[in-house]
Amino acid sequence: MSDLGLTEEQIQRYSRHILLAEVGGEGQQELLASSALVVGAGGLGSPALLYLAAAGVGRLGVADGGIVELSNLQRQIIHGTSDVGRNKVLSAEAAITEINPDCQVEVFHERLITKNISQVIRGYDVVLDGSDNFPTRFLVNDCCWFEKIPLVSAAVLRFEGQLMTVLPGEGNPCYRCFIPEPPPPGLVPSCQEAGVLGAVVGVIGTLQAVEALKILLGIGTIMSHHLVVYDAIQCQFARLKRAPDPACPLCGATRTITELVEYDFTCTTDMERGENGEGITSGA
Amino acid sequence: MSITVRAGAALKSLLGGSQEVQIDGTTIGEVVERLTIRERLCDDTGKLRRHFNIHVNDGEDIRLLQGLDTPVRDGDTVTILSAIAGGADVARKLWLTFSQELVDKPLIWEVAQKFQVVTNIRQASVSKDVGIVGLELSGEEDEVRRAIDFFLQAGVSVEPVERDVME
Numbered sequence: 529m530s531d532l533g534l535t536e537e538q539i540q541r542y543s544r545h546i547l548l549a550e551v552g553g554e555g556q557q558e559l560l561a562s563s564a565l566v567v568g569a570g571g572l573g574s575p576a577l578l579y580l581a582a583a584g585v586g587r588l589g590v591a592d593g594g595i596v597e598l599s600n601l602q603r604q605i606i607h608g609t610s611d612v613g614r615n616k617v618l619s620a621e622a623a624i625t626e627i628n629p630d631c632q633v634e635v636f637h638e639r640l641i642t643k644n645i646s647q648v649i650r651g652y653d654v655v656l657d658g659s660d661n662f663p664t665r666f667l668v669n670d671c672c673w674f675e676k677i678p679l680v681s682a683a684v685l686r687f688e689g690q691l692m693t694v695l696p697g698e699g700n701p702c703y704r705c706f707i708p709e710p711p712p713p714g715l716v717p718s719c720q721e722a723g724v725l726g727a728v729v730g731v732i733g734t735l736q737a738v739e740a741l742k743i744l745l746g747i748g749t750i751m752s753h754h755l756v757v758y759d760a761i762q763c764q765f766a767r768l769k770r771a772p773d774p775a776c777p778l779c780g781a782t783r784t785i786t787e788l789v790e791y792d793f794t795c796t797t798d799m800e801r802g803e804n805g806e807g808i809t810s811g812a
Numbered sequence: 813m814s815i816t817v818r819a820g821a822a823l824k825s826l827l828g829g830s831q832e833v834q835i836d837g838t839t840i841g842e843v844v845e846r847l848t849i850r851e852r853l854c855d856d857t858g859k860l861r862r863h864f865n866i867h868v869n870d871g872e873d874i875r876l877l878q879g880l881d882t883p884v885r886d887g888d889t890v891t892i893l894s895a896i897a898g899g900a901d902v903a904r905k906l907w908l909t910f911s912q913e914l915v916d917k918p919l920i921w922e923v924a925q926k927f928q929v930v931t932n933i934r935q936a937s938v939s940k941d942v943g944i945v946g947l948e949l950s951g952e953e954d955e956v957r958r959a960i961d962f963f964l965q966a967g968v969s970v971e972p973v974e975r976d977v978m979e
Contacts, residue, residue, distance in 0.1 A: 594928075597955075662897045685896040688821035706873075707895040711863040757820065757893065761831070768891065769872040 533557050538630070542584055550747045556584060560630060562744045565589035565652040567640060567668055569616040571729035572658025572682055572736060574606035579737035580656075581624040581631045585744065588624060591636040591648055592616040603726030640664055642788040645671045654740045657681040658733060662710040663791040669694060669703035670788055673778055678750075679703070680739045682732045684724055689732035689758040692770065693739055693751045698779075700752050705773040705780075710791050728760045815843055815884050820893040823864075840866055841880035843890055853892070854880075867891045904956055905934065905973035908963060910943035919966055920947065927951070927959040946973060 532539065532546070532553030538560075545551045545559075564585050566573045569592040580588055596604070596611045596619050604616075611619040617635035624633050636648050640659075649655060649671050657668045657679060665681065672679040673696050681703055682691040694702050735756070742748040757766045777784045814834050819827050827833050827847070837843035844850050855861055858880075866874045869889055874882040884890060910919070915938065924931045928951050935946035949956050963970050 660897065662895075665897060683896040686821040688896070690820075690893075690896060706865065707863050709862070711894070755893075757891070759831075766870065766891065768867045768870055768893075771872050771876050773873075773876065 534560075538584075541628075541630075545583070551745060555745045555747075558746075559584045559741070559744055560586045562653045563587035563589070563651070564654045564656060564740055564744070565591065565649060566656045566658060567591050567664065568658040568660060569604070569606060569620040570594075570600065570658055570660060571603040571684065571724065571726070572733035573620070573656070574604045575730050575733035576656050576658060576737040576740070577606055577620055577624060578627065579734060580740065581627045583737075583741055584628060584630050585741075586630065587632045587634065587652075589634045589636065589648070589652060590617045590620045590624075591638070591640055592620075593637060593639040603724065603729045605726075605730065640667060642667065642790045645788065646675065649675055649677060652677060654678045654680065654743050656736045656740055658736065665703065666710060666791060667788060670778060670785060672696065673702055674788070678743050680736045680743070682736045684729045684732050686723060687725055687728055687760040689728055689735075689756075689760070691732055691735050691739070691751060691756040691758075692754065693743070695750065695752040699772065700779075701770045701772045702776065702779045704778040704785075705776045706755065706770065708773070708775075708777050725760060728758070731758060731760070814886055816889045817843060817847065818889060818891045820891070821896070823892055823894055837884060839880065840868070840874055840882045840884060840890065843884060844880065863894055865893045865895075867893070904950075904960070905946065905948050906960070907971045907973055908943075908945045908947055909969040909971075910938075910945070911967065911969075912941050914967055915940065915943045917966070919963065919968060920945070923949075923959045923962055926962065928955045929959045 534542070534553060534556065539546065542556045545556050546553050562585055564580050566577050566589065569577065569590050573592070577588065577590060594616050596607045596614050596616055598612050600607060601609065606623045607616065607619045615637050617637045621633045621635050624631050638644060640648060645667055655668065655672050655677055657665060659665055659668065669679060669681065672694065676696040678696065679694040681694060682689065692706065694700065739751060743750060753770050755768045755770050757768060772779060774780050815837055816832060817827065817835050818832050835843050835846050837846060844853055853860060853864055860866065860875065860880060868874065868882060868884055871877070920931050920933070923929065930950045932948040933945055934948055937944045949959055960970055
């Protein structure tokens with residue numbers, strides 16, 4: 529052990545972090561002593577997990593109930609061709625361990641629901657949401673709010689990405705301040721028609737990792753009062769202001785949500801709804 | 813008074829397929845009116861539907877300002893957004909026709925057991941000679957496809973539902 533409290537091998541491994549004034553040996557030790565939970569080992573979770581592992585976050589949780597499909601590999605870069613058919617969390621665990629044995633991995637091969645989410649989330653320093661549906665997003669937001677854990681939430685559709693951080697506590701807007709309830713089913717358009725460019729998910733998942741590392745290190749400006757919108761076609765980043773919504777059902781003055789609530793999974797297709805549906809759909 | 817209106821990826825159809833249009837107006841309400849999409853953005857009482865967010869330049873959601881009365885000026889950019897969720901789940905609505913020799917087999921139950929799909933019977937007419945079932949299958953695309961293949965291999969005839977049949 530050196531004066532930095534790091535082994536010789538760790539000093540070499542993390543030397544490019546240690547060189548940064550904002551990180552240094554102390555910051556690196558903080559990362560090694562910190563924990564992060566990634567919800568969804570998919571398009572966003574893949575790059576996020578890879579970078580958090582490489583950065584030396586000491587304890588990494590991965591929650592995903594799915595298995596690796598061939599159609600995932602275009603964007604879910606933590607998984608490889610030989611992983612098809614395997615549990616996503618186990619495939620991710622193998623990749624993380626290969627990158628950095630300093631990382632202790634905890635896997636949750638289950639869909640997060642009201643019954644299990646609190647036990648899974650509790651004790652993590654930060655949560656990254658890269659899930660693929662609104663019910664999970666609302667559940668993760670609410671649970672992080674109740675458990676007072678910072679949340680980095682992101683989503684991607686076609687060529688567009690969105691990212692925001694929710695810091696629990698008065699004065700900070702939550703995810704429900706942005707969208708209070710899941711959109712009505714009729715306005716959820718075709719998930720088949722909505723593709724996504726893999727690399728765009730990579731950009732946003734990597735941004736999530738950066739944001740999480742900043743939170744763990746206590747540095748920089750956190751996107752707790754902004755929504756970042758990335759338009760890959762124009763190569764444009766917009767940073768739109770967010771503020772607490774006094775009418776928010778979770779954190780507003782007249783809050784109505786005081787415990788975890790579960791929403792149904794809904795997804796309709798354009799086939800029966802007509803062609804030009806606006807709305808909210810899938811991609812990551 | 814030229815305002816640039818931008819829509820998020822999920823809303824391109826609001827702007828006739830383009831992601832950006834120029835429009836005149838002095839308030840968000842006027843801009844929305846001229847986009848001729850008011851009824852899609854707003855509910856019957858004229859309020860902005862809650863799952864849309866509108867920002868002027870890099871500012872806050874107009875709900876926290878003056879709503880549709882929020883003023884806009886020449887050169888402003890108005891961004892209309894909706895939340896997106898990610899994922900690649902699909903839902904397919906299918907007509908399944910079970911012939912006489914298949915009509916008493918619990919194939920829909922088998923599909924729900926074998927594959928990670930949600931089965932939802934929306935319409936059905938079953939006699940001892942033939943069964944016709946309107947079934948919605950949802951789940952990950954590959955899983956839904958495998959479930960459909962299973963029906964086909966079992967000898968069930970599978971056809972996609974034309975729009976509006978079951979709604």
